[in-house]
Amino acid sequence: MQYQSIKLFLSLLFYFLYCFSPVISLNGDSQVLIRVKSDQLHDSDGKLSNWVTTSDQSPCNWTGITCDAQNKYVVGVDLSRLGISGGFPNGFCRIRTLRNLTLTDNSFKGALSSLSLSPCSHLQVLELSSNEFNGELPDLSREFGSLHVLDLSNNNFSGDIPTSFGRFPALKVLNLGGNSLSGSLPSFLSNLSELTRLELGYNPFKPSSLPSSLGNLSKLENLWVPDANLVGEIPDSIGQLVSLTNLDLSDNFLSGKIPYTIAGLRSIEQIELFNNQLSGELPESLVNLTTLLRFDVSQNNLTGHLSQNVASMSLESLNLNDNHFTGEIPEILASNPNLVQLKLFNNSFSGKLPENLGKICDLVDFDVSTNDFTGELPQFLCHRNKLQNLVIFNNRFSGKLPESYGECKPLYYVRMANNKLSGEVSSKFWGLPELEFLEMFNNNFEGPISPSISTARNLTHLLISGNNFKGQIPSLVCSLRQLLFFDLSQNLFFGEVPSCVTQLNKLEKLDLHQNMFTGRLPGKLNLLIALTELNLSNNRFTGNIPPELGNLPVLTHLDLSNNMLTGEIPVELTKLNLNQFNISHNKLYGKVPSGFEYQFVSSLSGNPDLCSPNLKPLPPCPRPKHEIVYFASVLAICAILMLASLLWSFKIKSDFVSKPKRRWKVTTFQRVGFSEEDICPNLTEQNLIGSGASGQVYRVKLKSGQTVAVKRLWGGNLKPESETVFKSETEILGRIRHGNIVKLLMCCSGEEFRILVYEYMENGSLGDVLHGGGAALLDWHTRFTIALGAAKGLAYLHHDCVPAIVHRDVKSNNILLDTDMVPRVADLGLAKTLQRGAGEIDGAMSRVAGTYGYIAPEYAYTLKVNEKSDIYSFGIILMELITGKRPNDACFGENKDIVKWVTEAALASPEVKTTENTSSCCRDLRKLVDPRMMPSTSDYEEIDKVLNIAVLCTSSFPFNRPSMRRVVELLKVKHHKLESPK
Ligand SMILES: *[C@@H]1O[C@H](CO)[C@@H](O)[C@H](O)[C@H]1NC(C)=O
Ligand SMILES: *[C@@H]1O[C@H](CO)[C@@H](O)[C@H](O)[C@H]1NC(C)=O
Numbered sequence: 001m002q003y004q005s006i007k008l009f010l011s012l013l014f015y016f017l018y019c020f021s022p023v024i025s026l027n028g029d030s031q032v033l034i035r036v037k038s039d040q041l042h043d044s045d046g047k048l049s050n051w052v053t054t055s056d057q058s059p060c061n062w063t064g065i066t067c068d069a070q071n072k073y074v075v076g077v078d079l080s081r082l083g084i085s086g087g088f089p090n091g092f093c094r095i096r097t098l099r100n101l102t103l104t105d106n107s108f109k110g111a112l113s114s115l116s117l118s119p120c121s122h123l124q125v126l127e128l129s130s131n132e133f134n135g136e137l138p139d140l141s142r143e144f145g146s147l148h149v150l151d152l153s154n155n156n157f158s159g160d161i162p163t164s165f166g167r168f169p170a171l172k173v174l175n176l177g178g179n180s181l182s183g184s185l186p187s188f189l190s191n192l193s194e195l196t197r198l199e200l201g202y203n204p205f206k207p208s209s210l211p212s213s214l215g216n217l218s219k220l221e222n223l224w225v226p227d228a229n230l231v232g233e234i235p236d237s238i239g240q241l242v243s244l245t246n247l248d249l250s251d252n253f254l255s256g257k258i259p260y261t262i263a264g265l266r267s268i269e270q271i272e273l274f275n276n277q278l279s280g281e282l283p284e285s286l287v288n289l290t291t292l293l294r295f296d297v298s299q300n301n302l303t304g305h306l307s308q309n310v311a312s313m314s315l316e317s318l319n320l321n322d323n324h325f326t327g328e329i330p331e332i333l334a335s336n337p338n339l340v341q342l343k344l345f346n347n348s349f350s351g352k353l354p355e356n357l358g359k360i361c362d363l364v365d366f367d368v369s370t371n372d373f374t375g376e377l378p379q380f381l382c383h384r385n386k387l388q389n390l391v392i393f394n395n396r397f398s399g400k401l402p403e404s405y406g407e408c409k410p411l412y413y414v415r416m417a418n419n420k421l422s423g424e425v426s427s428k429f430w431g432l433p434e435l436e437f438l439e440m441f442n443n444n445f446e447g448p449i450s451p452s453i454s455t456a457r458n459l460t461h462l463l464i465s466g467n468n469f470k471g472q473i474p475s476l477v478c479s480l481r482q483l484l485f486f487d488l489s490q491n492l493f494f495g496e497v498p499s500c501v502t503q504l505n506k507l508e509k510l511d512l513h514q515n516m517f518t519g520r521l522p523g524k525l526n527l528l529i530a531l532t533e534l535n536l537s538n539n540r541f542t543g544n545i546p547p548e549l550g551n552l553p554v555l556t557h558l559d560l561s562n563n564m565l566t567g568e569i570p571v572e573l574t575k576l577n578l579n580q581f582n583i584s585h586n587k588l589y590g591k592v593p594s595g596f597e598y599q600f601v602s603s604l605s606g607n608p609d610l611c612s613p614n615l616k617p618l619p620p621c622p623r624p625k626h627e628i629v630y631f632a633s634v635l636a637i638c639a640i641l642m643l644a645s646l647l648w649s650f651k652i653k654s655d656f657v658s659k660p661k662r663r664w665k666v667t668t669f670q671r672v673g674f675s676e677e678d679i680c681p682n683l684t685e686q687n688l689i690g691s692g693a694s695g696q697v698y699r700v701k702l703k704s705g706q707t708v709a710v711k712r713l714w715g716g717n718l719k720p721e722s723e724t725v726f727k728s729e730t731e732i733l734g735r736i737r738h739g740n741i742v743k744l745l746m747c748c749s750g751e752e753f754r755i756l757v758y759e760y761m762e763n764g765s766l767g768d769v770l771h772g773g774g775a776a777l778l779d780w781h782t783r784f785t786i787a788l789g790a791a792k793g794l795a796y797l798h799h800d801c802v803p804a805i806v807h808r809d810v811k812s813n814n815i816l817l818d819t820d821m822v823p824r825v826a827d828l829g830l831a832k833t834l835q836r837g838a839g840e841i842d843g844a845m846s847r848v849a850g851t852y853g854y855i856a857p858e859y860a861y862t863l864k865v866n867e868k869s870d871i872y873s874f875g876i877i878l879m880e881l882i883t884g885k886r887p888n889d890a891c892f893g894e895n896k897d898i899v900k901w902v903t904e905a906a907l908a909s910p911e912v913k914t915t916e917n918t919s920s921c922c923r924d925l926r927k928l929v930d931p932r933m934m935p936s937t938s939d940y941e942e943i944d945k946v947l948n949i950a951v952l953c954t955s956s957f958p959f960n961r962p963s964m965r966r967v968v969e970l971l972k973v974k975h976h977k978l979e980s981p982k
């Protein structure tokens, strides 16, 4: 009996416990949480300070805790972006009701063992992305039967993917991207038949092909495997992925054709196959797949019935550039109403472009350059008035520029060089208001430049050489004040060059050679103070060479040959420091001024009446009587000068070097009014303005009044690093000309040292101004202009240089500001050119590239740097401009940087907003914005826009960051609502 009553008691007790278990579990949950906090978390910012037991014991309103609405069980722990560190806090899993555990973007470290994870097998969601976990991936037991989401991306996991990863029956999301996984890509992942997202990109896998069983993943919506060493062909079974919306297999080594079966991708929106070794023709089905129904787009009244029928035509972005594709683009591509981006460049496509391309879609970005396309340009390309980039150079397009392009208001980047286009260019096209870059060289265009060009007020590049343009240069060209490169060479222009061209004071290159210009050279050319290249050869210019040409401060390239210029050579020209010089075949006469170097003698030929006492093939000049006296005094003066210069050079040596000057190698990149002797003695303590890892920077004021910045690199041969810096600066900067990139004037290398001479930037670096007490000078407008300028400089390096250049050390201290606060990107000492092709992506560096606080997170695990790393760093600069804070300001707390701080504030919900309704912004910008710039209400809208861009640029996934060219576009967009980047 006693036994019976004990049994009864026990069952009663059990019943009692069972009924009140919610209460017990609540108490238990709070205690578990508090216990985990104290034992397993390091909450340096005190973000979890409200995790304290209260009277009701409920943890449900604690930071990061979600409870079941009915029973108040703890079901979710989300500690994203709270600056927390520690090992994997498996203690949370003692809460049996817990379903979601999210630790994204913190500083959790260490290995994840199967043992430490085993208490967590009841979880549905485990998100550990963007932490510092390392070691092998844990082998997970079969008990993880309810796991839906496993996100281990952006950590430092290495080794193989364990076979147990093929055995999660319920898994929908598997993200292992951005790790150091080095095994091969296993086929057992295709057993995960519930998967909707599979992300494996940015891992150094062993060369692997996509398993043919991939087609089993019929629920897959996102397949993201860029830069993962994929080889072989795309399996036919890919066509079974009927739900796929995003396919990204870019930056791999895939070969063969796109399989015909791709027609099965009924839901596809984005196809990224660029930078592989794919070949063959595009299957008709690739574009069919988006249509399902076939109709004839050449009928005119499509719009009505299209909108009803084509919901399934979803392809928005088709990027196949940098492969070996051949054949034609099927016409049916034009029947896709959603196409926004089409990039086919660097392939061998041929034939005509689809005639109706653009007619029913909002095409924005169109790049088919470097292929073998023929035929006319599709006339509807900008039908819907969205086209911004029209890039078709290096093809064989012919016929006229469609009239309709003249209506394409958003067009700003046009490159059509090296085709066979002909006919006149309409006045509307010349005057497109947003046009910045117009490149049409080597075509058969004809007719005049329309005066309407004056409405293209932002034009920086007008490159139309090698056509049959004719007529006079309209003087309204002179209102294009942003013009940097003006090249009309090899056309049939005639008449006088309008004298107002000298108002184009940003002009760096003026090339009018091989036309039929007449009249005198424009006066006051000395106003073109930025001019480095002036080519007026092969025209019919008459009159004298204007002496003021000798005053152009940075001219290095002067060609006036094959004209009908008369008079003597002005002695002022000897002041120029030219790399290239030609005045041959004119009608110049008289004595060649002394000071002309022998190397230029051939540049004087074809002027039969020139004479010189010493330049050999020229006849000696007839000697007047009094010359003898003259001669004697000249001799005396020379002697004095020689003596003086001897003393002078002796002084230099004792000041600075012991090597004789002959041992130096000097290269000038611009015409410079000074030499190394003017520089070296001034590299003294008083002139020192900065010191860095690679050397010291001096400000040197020259006798001419000009100020230059001189970087002296450490150690010469003794330090291989300074050699690298020297080489990359001289090779890269020496050939770059851009208004937002600092100019290298001269370099000079001796055995013991290297010096680099740059133009001096009055206002120092953006970093110094912003963080050194000058911030009040920078109002929002100035900051925005700086952001846009710097973006343009970087976009130039990434997109306009061939091969592309990655800066690798973008930071506010490397953005210099001139007197007008115009920014110049500087310090390309770590820059690298990106050689595409050859398959090797040489990014792994023995030394860290970049500066702490600006380094993109993926660098930590890939050691690879590409354009995307620069874009990340640029995003940091945008954040600095908005907040006025340094990237590692102490106020962010121990485990936090500017990105976390800004992103958190930017994502803050509307509730956080201050109550007074002064700004239309949906977030609390006021907390973020640097108060020193005292922004006006209208500024906030633009700040909000720039903030969005900054957040995009600093996305932890390189893939999500917009290109620099896109950043420039986004910055320029007037309204602040942004679409998501592609
Ligand atoms: C949490 O809830 C309790 C009682 O419901 C309340 O007193 C406390 O202020 C709340 N804490 C927070 C941070 O909202
Ligand atoms: C758990 O995660 C899933 C998937 O991310 C999400 O849809 C759900 O809202 C989360 N639940 C809680 C309680 O956080």
Ligand SMILES: *[C@@H]1O[C@H](CO)[C@@H](O)[C@H](O)[C@H]1NC(C)=O
Pocket: 263, 284, 285, 288, 289, 294
């Ligand atoms: C593509 O369209 C053509 C023409 O309508 C049709 O004959 C063909 O079967 C389609 N192919 C696929 C794979 O749908």
